[in-house]
Amino acid sequence: MEYSLGNVWIGLILVIIMFSAFYYVGWYSSRKTTNEADFYAAGFSIGPITNGLGMAATWASLATFLGVIALIQKLQVPFVYLWIQWAISIPLLTLLYGTSLRRMKVFTPASFIRSRYGKPSTVVIVCWMMLIMVMYALGQMIGLGQAFELLFGVPYNTGLIVAGLATVGFIAMGGMYGASYNAAFQMVVMCVAMIVPMGAIMKAMGSSGWWFPPLAYGDMVPAMLEKIPTFFDMKYDIRWYFALIPAFTLGPVALPHLAMRVFTSSSVKSARWAVVWFVLFLGLLFAGTYTAGFAGNFFVATTGNVIAKPDQTILILNLFYNPTLVAAFVMGGALAAGLSTVGGNLMAISGLVGNDLMSIIAPKMQAKQRVRYGYIALISGGVVAILLAFKPPAFLVTSILWAFGLLATTATPAILLGVWWKEANKLALIISSSICGVLFIIISPHVLPSIVVGKGLAAALGMSGGMVTVPLSFAMFIVLSIVFNRMPSLAAYAPTLEDKKVIDRIHGWGDEYEETRYNGITWPLVATVVCMAVFWWGLQPWS
Amino acid sequence: MKEKLYKKEIWITIIFSLLLMLAGHSATIFRLFPSMQQGTFWGFPTHYILPILLGWFGMMIVCAVMAVVCNKFDDDMEVLAEQSKNSKLTVSGR
Numbered sequence: 001m002e003y004s005l006g007n008v009w010i011g012l013i014l015v016i017i018m019f020s021a022f023y024y025v026g027w028y029s030s031r032k033t034t035n036e037a038d039f040y041a042a043g044f045s046i047g048p049i050t051n052g053l054g055m056a057a058t059w060a061s062l063a064t065f066l067g068v069i070a071l072i073q074k075l076q077v078p079f080v081y082l083w084i085q086w087a088i089s090i091p092l093l094t095l096l097y098g099t100s101l102r103r104m105k106v107f108t109p110a111s112f113i114r115s116r117y118g119k120p121s122t123v124v125i126v127c128w129m130m131l132i133m134v135m136y137a138l139g140q141m142i143g144l145g146q147a148f149e150l151l152f153g154v155p156y157n158t159g160l161i162v163a164g165l166a167t168v169g170f171i172a173m174g175g176m177y178g179a180s181y182n183a184a185f186q187m188v189v190m191c192v193a194m195i196v197p198m199g200a201i202m203k204a205m206g207s208s209g210w211w212f213p214p215l216a217y218g219d220m221v222p223a224m225l226e227k228i229p230t231f232f233d234m235k236y237d238i239r240w241y242f243a244l245i246p247a248f249t250l251g252p253v254a255l256p257h258l259a260m261r262v263f264t265s266s267s268v269k270s271a272r273w274a275v276v277w278f279v280l281f282l283g284l285l286f287a288g289t290y291t292a293g294f295a296g297n298f299f300v301a302t303t304g305n306v307i308a309k310p311d312q313t314i315l316i317l318n319l320f321y322n323p324t325l326v327a328a329f330v331m332g333g334a335l336a337a338g339l340s341t342v343g344g345n346l347m348a349i350s351g352l353v354g355n356d357l358m359s360i361i362a363p364k365m366q367a368k369q370r371v372r373y374g375y376i377a378l379i380s381g382g383v384v385a386i387l388l389a390f391k392p393p394a395f396l397v398t399s400i401l402w403a404f405g406l407l408a409t410t411a412t413p414a415i416l417l418g419v420w421w422k423e424a425n426k427l428a429l430i431i432s433s434s435i436c437g438v439l440f441i442i443i444s445p446h447v448l449p450s451i452v453v454g455k456g457l458a459a460a461l462g463m464s465g466g467m468v469t470v471p472l473s474f475a476m477f478i479v480l481s482i483v484f485n486r487m488p489s490l491a492a493y494a495p496t497l498e499d500k501k502v503i504d505r506i507h508g509w510g511d512e513y514e515e516t517r518y519n520g521i522t523w524p525l526v527a528t529v530v531c532m533a534v535f536w537w538g539l540q541p542w543s
Numbered sequence: 544m545k546e547k548l549y550k551k552e553i554w555i556t557i558i559f560s561l562l563l564m565l566a567g568h569s570a571t572i573f574r575l576f577p578s579m580q581q582g583t584f585w586g587f588p589t590h591y592i593l594p595i596l597l598g599w600f601g602m603m604i605v606c607a608v609m610a611v612v613c614n615k616f617d618d619d620m621e622v623l624a625e626q627s628k629n630s631k632l633t634v635s636g637r
Contacts, residue, residue: 088567095609218583221583236574238574241574272609272610275606290595
């Protein structure tokens with residue numbers, strides 16, 4: 001079976017209504033954008049519920065509707081576990097550095113890197129973050145093109161141009177105000193499109209728990225186990241589960257578009273409450289995704305139908321059990337998921353280039369002019385993603401999950417140690433981030449297939465690679481910092497008193513500076529030993 | 544007072560990091576102790592539904608407690624910052 005919407009007009013009307021709403025929000029928001037803080041951080045004014053919805057929408061991408069369900073079909077329950085832990089990202093980010101950086105009123109994590117480590121280190125981190133943001137946006141653009149192809153039956157290239165340009169248009173119009181309000185609205189669309197039609201599907205499948213699809217389908221479990229006895233098996237060894245932490249928990253912590261959502265909060269306290277709403281909304285959507293994955297497996301096992309493209313599982317289930325209008329609405333939910341993520345990606349590219357890079361290239365540039373460059377970067381980033389999506393280079397269409405390991409290796413140590421450790425050295429950051437980042441790429445199966453750590457899915461998704469390079473990057477950064485700070489010839493790279501004062505300030509100490517705070521070497525050395533143990537474990541042969 | 548607040552900040556960060564990790568990675572515990580992979584809850588195998596519930600409502604509770612505790616900690620920090628600001632003003636006034 002393949003997804004094909006019988007009536008093109010239904011899809012067209014749905015898309016026109018959705019984009020009209022997005023453009024209206026963009027236009028309305030553009031009237032509020034008067035300065036840099038408005039453009040990059042929505043004037044630091046977004047309240048907890050809107051921000052919680054926006055955070056969840058920015059996190060949930062097209063994959064939530066398409067790729068994940070296909071992977072649950074393939075890997076069954078272990079992939080559900082992989083997906084559950086994504087929810088840690090923003091709470092951990094907020095706890096470990098989000099509120100500190102919000103106190104500093106930065107626009108992106110790289111703005112903090114500039115204040116803490118200086119210009120050369122910022123260029124290194126911005127380059128890594130830009131690569132990952134382009135990979136992210138590219139994946140969503142390809143998905144949007146395919147969604148238009150499915151909805152209207154037009155060629156992929158046509159769908160890509162129309163969807164891509166229409167998307168870049170409303171994001172550029174609204175800046176961060178528009179991205180925030182649109183993301184909140186898109187999250188509502190996503191939840192309704194995922195949950196409500198799934199209730200009808202579960203009822204048709206015979207579940208008595210159709211009234212709450214995310215959690216009430218337990219009565220279908222015996223029938224499922226009869227058809228697929230291994231569905232709930234945990235399958236992989238303990239290292240597979242542990243390997244989720246370095247790549248998939250620590251990687252998203254440094255995602256600039258997620259951090260930027262925290263920075264838009266109306267206050268530090270509001271940011272923390274936004275996180276609570278984020279977990280509630282994201283949990284609801286993700287639980288719906290697991291239900292769809294379960295239902296997809298159940299459908300194939302019990303009806304004998306074959307889903308030719310597992311990516312389309314949720315769409316096919318809706319076409320099979322629900323009216324065409326509902327199936328089109330679910331596609332609208334998938335579109336909303338893609339659009340909210342692209343919105344976050346493009347705002348991050350805009351902030352990284354317009355604010356962080358331009359502040360380095362032209363430090364005397366007026367704020368107004370920097371915002372103009374931000375707009376240019378946003379539109380250029382979108383256009384580049386569209387152009388790449390016509391014929392994407394193989395190394396860029398590697399799963400975005402793989403890129404999380406790259407981010408965990410290159411950027412997470414810089415941010416976390418920068419916030420929590422005064423000894424973190426500028427040169428040590430550049431060396432550890434560059435070497436370990438390149439090493440992560442080398443030992444993955446995507447570039448040099450003959451040099452790979454791990455095998456199968458763990459290697460393809462960067463889990464085995466991340467288990468080697470993430471702890472290595474932390475350890476290298478710590479050891480090199482301690483060594484370099486004690487070498488007079490490298491004194492230029494040692495943290496200055498002003499760098500150290502930044503740390504006290506962002507933790508809320510104001511002008512009360514205390515040299516001994518966040519400044520020991522015992523615990524960083526203990527962390528190094530732990531990191532090296534994990535590194536060694538990651539190097540052992542993978543089954 | 545300062546030293547106490549500093550230690551409190553470190554402990555809050557460590558404890559909530561661990562709680563978040565536990566809530567999001569509870570499946571690992573079921574893998575670590577396979578004997579726990581028994582029984583059902585709401586009709587589901589416990590090792591399937593509990594990680595979902597902990598990763599959703601469990602984490603939400605952790606985040607709510609985190610918001611209350613960290614916001615209270617911020618209030619304490621603000622009081623300290625205000626006190627040190629006032630003492631500086633008094634010293635400079637003399």
